[in-house]
Amino acid sequence: MLRYPTTVRTLRNLMENSSPTAAQQKVHFHYNHTDSCKFSRWTSRECYEFMYARPWHKVVDFYADMVKGHTSLSGLFGKETPADHEDAEIREDHEKSELVNIPVKDKSRDKSGRWARANFMIVLSYHGGSFDGWQKQPDLNTVQGLVERSLGEFVDEKKAQLLKDKNLPLEACALVAGRTDKGVSASQQVCSFYTWRKDVKIEDVKAALDKAAPGKIRVVSLTKVSREFHPNFSAKWRHYLYIFPIDDVGEKQGGQIWNDDSTDVHQQNECGKSDVDKSNVNEINDENDKLVHGNKPTKFEVGKVNRLLGQLEGKLLSYKMFARDTKASRNIGPPTECFVFHARAIETSIPCAKDGSHMKTMCIELVANRFLRKMVRVLVATAIREAAAGADDDALLKLMDATCRRATAPPAPPDGLCLVDVGYTDYDIRHCLIP
The missing domain is CATH 3.30.70.660 (Pseudouridine synthase I, catalytic domain, C-terminal subdomain)
Incomplete structure (x- = not known):
């Protein structure tokens, strides 16, 4: 019975002795450049x-x-650059789209049913100062949160019922080419969402997004694309x-x-x-x-x-x-x-x-x-x-x-x-x- 306190004291002493001293602790300092202009470089x-x-x-x-x-942006340089996405463009010819030229697999060989879904590519312009970044976060006004809430009315009945059973809000799932930080704006950000509903019209999707936050977010173009299109993985440059x-x-x-x-x-x-x-x-x-x-x-x-x-x-x-x-x-x-x-x-x-x-x-x-x-x-x-x-x-x-x-x-x-x-x-x- 007398050995237990002694053991505890011994362990405590070992822990105190093994902890790093002030001199041993990691000290952060300005990086020591070795070139000739190191004294002119700002800290x-x-x-x-x-x-x-x-x-x-x-x-x-x-x-x-x-x-x-x-x-x-092109007006700043006195030129009009050829753009992949033209203003207010709406396209249905997703199989012939030069923008997303991805081969489509034979639908008859796919038994999962995912080829029955419609995939939409949305090009957005938004003001970074009006949002807390792209990625959806609790209690924050983010672009992704706004987009997914606006697209909630276009989800299929099965997903809508699943969200209702879990007491979750009716929202779609939006994929994006690249998440932007808080304060960063976008001229042509690319995102996508899909649905199994066959009655969804591109005009309705555009109208739902445009009315979500007028003056802060705008649809540049909306296109129905190949099922294999992914805004991030399909991109070749940013x-x-x-x-x-x-x-x-x-x-x-x-x-x-x-x-x-x-x-x-x-x-x-x-x-x-x-x-x-x-x-x-x-x-x-x-x-x-x-x-x-x-x-x-x-x-x-x-x-x-x-x-x-x-x-x-x-x-x-x-x-x-x-x-x-x-x-x-x-x-x-x-x-x-x-x-x-x-x-x-x-x-x-x-x-x-x-x-x-x-x-x-x-x-x-x-x-x-x-x-x-x-x-x-x-x-x-x-x-x-x-x-x-x-x-x-x-x-x-x-x-x-x-x-x-x-x-x-x-x-x-x-x-x-x-x-x-x-x-x-x-x-x-x-x-x-x-x-």
Whole structure:
């Protein structure tokens, strides 16, 4: 009986002695770059504040006008690009569709009955600032949740009864080409749903979606497609555009004046303070990553960003250093490899409908066969950081060999990102906005 307390005390002492001391615990610090411009490179916190200290509300308003059809992305570059999805297009000829050219199996050989169902491809434009991302989540206003509720009236009787028996709401199941984060807009997002009902008309489906949230979501096209079509697995490339405000001449935000070609990294406006991305807190909240007030540059050249991104074109590379929030099983090998078809940056301006003015911006266009979690936003922020520091043109390629993700910058704000299109035919540079 006397040995039990002694044993417990012994185990407790062993546990205390085996626990790591303060010196042994893992210490997070800013990644130690070894190149010649390491003293000019922003820390994570400096980069974060530089990115968020921008008049993002004007970019958000521009995307809102895009969804309403008042403006277009191609209009920013003075061109009309050939699009796979034309506005308000409704097609019934799903067997002859060039967009989804997938061979259909012999229906007589399939005894499961799934060939009797109708599969619909929906191309949507939505305003990211009005939703909490694509993926359906409890008590949040998401695009997927809105779409599935709107399509609930078209599910077949068997599924409707099954949902009723489980006390679940009457909703359809929508698949998507790629889930977008909160704040990310889409010009032509592709999703699909199927039903066994034979009386569903495309016009009715379009009307149900258009009335779900007018001004926030719009049907670009709706097509009846092959049963084998999957918006994600059938896609051959994804097309993104990031609009980054360079300046806001003559207007004050939060008491600060936005200057030509630059913004001080320590300035913040109201938009920057309210739109803090909580997912980046771990990357910038370290004691060893405090702001360093020195002679670090606060300007960057758009041409330099273009040269940095250009080094990625036509290469199959592992972008694990530019990914965030990925599972450990996807951090090595092919799951992190992406082939970038097109990566360009150009200076342009976007219209501000509220006051009739224009704001100078940098547009970054990326087209790849796939993108990892937050990869586009990290690439944008890192390219701007490296351009400001005066790094070599192959700086992004060198970062591929890093062993710590702190070598790359925190993700840029989601407000500037837009999913332009998803392609189901071979990549063609004519679909790009920036030549």
